[in-house]
Amino acid sequence: MQERIAEYRRIAVFGGVYSNALALEAMLADARGRDVEAVFCLGDMGGFGPHPDRVFPLLRATGVLAIQGNYDESLAQGKTDCGCGYTDPRDNHFARISYEYTFARTSTENKRWLGGLPARRRLRLGTRRVLMSHGSPRVINEFLWESATPTGLLKRFLREGEADVLLCTHTGIKWHRALPDGTHAVNVGVIGRPENDGSSNVWYTVLTAGPDLSVEFIPVHYEYETLARQMEQEGLPPEFTETVRTGWWTTCLENLPSKERSRGKF
Amino acid sequence: MIGPMSLPVINWTAPPADAPRAPFLRLSTLWIQITGTWCNLECVHCINASGPGDPWLKPIRPEVARRAIREAEDLGVKEIYFTGGEPFLHAEMLALLRDALEVAPTTVLTNGTLIDEAMADALAALARRASYSLEIRVSLDDTDPGTNDRVRGAGSFSRAMAAIVRLNDRGLLPIVTATEIASAEHAGEGMYERFRDFLIARGIEKPRVKIMPVFALGRLGQEGDPRLTEADLTGFDRGLLQCSESRVVGDGGVYACPILAGLPGARLSQAGLKESFADAPLYHPACVTCVQTGMTCKNG
Numbered sequence: 001m002q003e004r005i006a007e008y009r010r011i012a013v014f015g016g017v018y019s020n021a022l023a024l025e026a027m028l029a030d031a032r033g034r035d036v037e038a039v040f041c042l043g044d045m046g047g048f049g050p051h052p053d054r055v056f057p058l059l060r061a062t063g064v065l066a067i068q069g070n071y072d073e074s075l076a077q078g079k080t081d082c083g084c085g086y087t088d089p090r091d092n093h094f095a096r097i098s099y100e101y102t103f104a105r106t107s108t109e110n111k112r113w114l115g116g117l118p119a120r121r122r123l124r125l126g127t128r129r130v131l132m133s134h135g136s137p138r139v140i141n142e143f144l145w146e147s148a149t150p151t152g153l154l155k156r157f158l159r160e161g162e163a164d165v166l167l168c169t170h171t172g173i174k175w176h177r178a179l180p181d182g183t184h185a186v187n188v189g190v191i192g193r194p195e196n197d198g199s200s201n202v203w204y205t206v207l208t209a210g211p212d213l214s215v216e217f218i219p220v221h222y223e224y225e226t227l228a229r230q231m232e233q234e235g236l237p238p239e240f241t242e243t244v245r246t247g248w249w250t251t252c253l254e255n256l257p258s259k260e261r262s263r264g265k266f
Numbered sequence: 267m268i269g270p271m272s273l274p275v276i277n278w279t280a281p282p283a284d285a286p287r288a289p290f291l292r293l294s295t296l297w298i299q300i301t302g303t304w305c306n307l308e309c310v311h312c313i314n315a316s317g318p319g320d321p322w323l324k325p326i327r328p329e330v331a332r333r334a335i336r337e338a339e340d341l342g343v344k345e346i347y348f349t350g351g352e353p354f355l356h357a358e359m360l361a362l363l364r365d366a367l368e369v370a371p372t373t374v375l376t377n378g379t380l381i382d383e384a385m386a387d388a389l390a391a392l393a394r395r396a397s398y399s400l401e402i403r404v405s406l407d408d409t410d411p412g413t414n415d416r417v418r419g420a421g422s423f424s425r426a427m428a429a430i431v432r433l434n435d436r437g438l439l440p441i442v443t444a445t446e447i448a449s450a451e452h453a454g455e456g457m458y459e460r461f462r463d464f465l466i467a468r469g470i471e472k473p474r475v476k477i478m479p480v481f482a483l484g485r486l487g488q489e490g491d492p493r494l495t496e497a498d499l500t501g502f503d504r505g506l507l508q509c510s511e512s513r514v515v516g517d518g519g520v521y522a523c524p525i526l527a528g529l530p531g532a533r534l535s536q537a538g539l540k541e542s543f544a545d546a547p548l549y550h551p552a553c554v555t556c557v558q559t560g561m562t563c564k565n566g
Contacts, residue, residue, distance in 0.1 A: 152369065
């Protein structure tokens with residue numbers, strides 16, 4: 001039987017909540033004012049931020065349609081690490097602190113909810129077929145950075161995924177590429193952590209159907225100082241709160257390709 | 267230990283019939299063995315016994331590299347790497363690098379000794395024009411010049427460091443790649459932290475460090491080194507091995523992984539890339555290191 005695919009005209013999409021309930025609340029309020037028909041989350045609800053259980057009531061109450069990220073998969077399956085795919089010891093040191101904190105404070109019920117999320121979603125935006133994944137359509141924790149994702153690979157993902165638009169997250173930095181054949185790839189960014197540009201705001205994406213697909217990156221300003229103080233009270237590393245306050249990444253840097261790394265402070 | 271003009275010790279022409287195999291999942295990484303085993307250094311631990319003499323594995327012609335790049339683009343490759351020997355000995359290295367960067371993010375594994383001011387300028391210009399990232403991986407085996415030079419040859423430390431600084435000054439953010447060959451001399455110290463602190467102290471504000479294990483092949487290969495059996499791989503996900511998603515174009519054909527490039531036992535095709543998309547035999551002692559350490563030759 002053919003899968004029934006919902007059709008929309010205008011949607012909001014975000015990734016990487018990273019336990020940032022304050023940014024999630026601000027983002028959802030912003031999206032409500034933009035006439036979107038549905039709101040989608042591309043996964044990674046936990047990690048980095050404080051009080052992981054605070055994001056779940058917001059996601060459920062507002063009917064956010066989510067897929068599973070690698071962090072969600074790890075929490076749901078009781079894995080020993082977040083599966084972010086870091087390779088160097090410093091990144092893994094901070095990733096471990098974050099994962100152990102989040103694992104211990106995410107309720108069994110919420111872990112079960114994460115475990116029930118689908119790996120991918122399909123929908124239509126007008127006539128365009130949209131495929132949503134967390135990392136890449138083939139690997140949940142594959143990093144698709146703007147400067148390290150060949151157009152030839154995107155064409156392959158779109159062809160094999162039978163899609164005209166690919167949406168992903170996982171890296172933490174947004175980008176959009178319109179391919180010569182009229183298809184699109186969009187990394188929708190994350191709302192849990194600023195994107196290493198020296199600004200404290202975070203980002204989500206609004207997509208609108210039309211003769212030309214409209215892709216708008218929307219900045220979200222939220223009470224980041226309150227978040228930083230909550231993180232301090234929870235004993236999370238000062239390197240994390242520095243990122244919240246300054247907008248510069250201090251950890252998880254080694255996977256950045258040279259172009260993205262050179263734009264940051266560290 | 268063997269001489270620079272000899273074949274590596276472990277060089278069976280055909281893998282044993284009972285060798286375990288790794289599945290081919292996808293072509294994520296194309297390696298171009300551009301200079302074969304032709305190098306201006308002669309490191310004691312070199313995985314393919316490269317050196318300045320007549321190379322046992324020849325450099326490849328530019329058209330072979332270009333054909334591979336085009337084919338890899340059509341196959342949806344994610345990354346391209348140039349290795350050798352020393353890639354910057356190849357007369358067309360910069361032109362090939364430009365071609366590769368039009369297709370995918372591209373990395374060069376180099377000893378850094380040929381990156382003078384003019385070469386650093388040329389690389390910086392290439393990187394600026396490219397949409398994809400250019401990564402230069404410079405090998406350095408210890409933060410102590412004397413220790414490094416005992417492994418890599420007299421004067422290699424200062425020349426590599428000069429290259430690292432030149433690239434860094436131009437915003438290229440080189441990845442310093444070190445093997446664990448000299449780590450025994452620093453018992454108790456974290457190797458990654460030692461390199462990172464060393465680079466920061468020399469003004470490298472965004473230090474990038476990759477640590478590699480030492481492999482039992484090339485000049486360190488021994489007859490009788492252990493090999494993998496099916497029993498060793500019980501419960502192990504073979505899809506994690508880099509030969510499940512990498513292929514290497516070098517003299518003589520397409521090989522399963524950059525560690526074994528040039529060895530007939532690791533050759534999967536004498537034609538194009540697509541013809542090499544088959545299970546790879548895990549027949550070599552180096553495969554033991556990959557399984558045990560989970561290492562990859564990729565940047566991350």
